[in-house]
Amino acid sequence: MIEAASAEGTALAWEVAAGLNARPRVLPCRLLYDSVGSALFEAITLLPEYGLARADRKLLRQHAAAIGAALPRPSVVVELGAGSARKTRPVLAAIPGGFAYTAVDISPEAVRICRRALAETPGMAAWRGVVAEFLPGLEQAAAERRPGQRLTVFFLGGTIGNLSRDAAAGLLRGIHARLAPGDALLLGTDLEQNPARLLPAYDDAAGVTAAFNRNLLVRLRRELGAQMDPAGFAHEARWNAAERRMEMHLRAVGEQAIAIPEAGFACRLADGESIWTEASYKYTAQETRHLGATAGFEVVAQWRGEEWPAAETLFARN
Ligand SMILES: C[S@@+](CC[C@H](N)C(=O)[O-])C[C@H]1O[C@@H](n2cnc3c(N)ncnc32)[C@H](O)[C@@H]1O
Incomplete structure (x- = not known):
């Protein structure tokens, strides 16, 4: 597993690489909002669950x-x-x-x-x-x-x-x-x-929130030339009772490889390992x-x- 970075990476490539290298692996939630993400968020606001x-x-x-x-x-x-x-x-x-x-x-x-x-x-x-x-x-x-x-x-x-x-x-x-x-x-x-009402709000039946979450990986592929398979990650909503927050994760389905060539970074996620993409503190x-x-x-x-x-x-x- 290579988890190092070269000096040439852009600030964003470096930030993403640092997040993926951290434990838990994490990506900044502001990256959810590219043009597709903003349109998907608008759709989320219309969902009965939200x-x-x-x-x-x-x-x-x-x-x-x-x-x-x-x-x-x-x-x-x-x-x-x-x-x-x-x-x-x-x-x-x-x-x-x-x-x-x-x-x-x-x-x-x-x-x-x-x-x-x-x-x-x-x-x-x-x-x-x-x-x-x-x-x-x-x-x-x-x-x-x-x-x-x-x-x-x-x-x-x-x-x-x-x-x-x-x-x-x-x-x-x-x-x-x-x-x-x-x-x-x-x-x-x-x-x-009650978290039982919150969970569907972050994991709706139509899969819009799942698309919103997975779009982050699609964005990284498009904007950073990141190498990974977004379809290899499942959307997951979790209630963290200790922190009183909802969390969105992208969970690897089978072993998944991610590379950010611009930052000289690569890693492998084991089956079930996840990337934390958003917190919603209550x-x-x-x-x-x-x-x-x-x-x-x-x-x-x-x-x-x-x-x-x-x-x-x-x-x-x-
Ligand atoms: C959860 S949405 C809420 C949108 C709207 N205020 C609402 O209540 O429906 C968060 C909004 O904040 C923007 N945003 C996220 N992080 C930001 C940041 N660090 N600086 C400025 N805007 C940010 C996103 O693009 C998005 O439009």
Whole structure:
């Protein structure tokens, strides 16, 4: 088994090689979102099993007027990991006096879908798309604010759950540091519940989530010239009770070889060995409030779903 790398590999090739060399073997979940991955994620949000998307849509629609009225004004909404932002639209439309909007997303396809989904949203004075990671994207939006404008960061859906608890706390501190007094943060979290309901949400009957997961390998083949057989890996969703998180894995079916020539890396996975591709940490409503408070935010309000436990928490940056 060769598990070494040459000096020539690109940063991504090196990052992927380092992840595959680690134990457990891991790939960064942001790589799930190429153009196919973003389209597949949109399809996931329509699946009957994926209750979080339904819960979020319902919560945001139901409380749009209250959320809109509670945001600081004049408002520039910066949505991190915006995806299509379809479910954000009712809240945006309810902001009194209108708003400017910036979508920040690592996926150019997500930004394109977002532009279409938010076209002609009532009150939208300007739309901007920034293809970037969360904090650099926010920094760019913050640098361009005009005097007197208030920034509200939207970070919705289960995206915060994709970060480890430490990384989530660090990201909220980073958001706080880039905001000014009078700004705000609207944070979505998927709340803890019976894992028996969570498992199908990450392993649906139509196999869309499986395709979303396996597409990561197809992407590595296309973009990095990685050598492997994506069909040799099975999608697996697991509940990790100790860490209170869902995990997605790609499990080798039979012995599987992977090579990343650009990083001089190769490895073999034994039958049943897996690559961890995504975490979705679950929170309690109280933990969510605490997470924002320890980053320096003040809790303004929290709205919670009943049928599928999810929360939208509004924080002020004082
Ligand atoms: C789970 S999806 C959520 C999309 C949308 N907010 C929703 O709730 O339906 C995560 C989104 O964040 C984007 N994303 C993932 N990692 C990112 C990163 N490090 N920086 C910026 N965007 C990222 C993905 O491209 C994707 O659109």
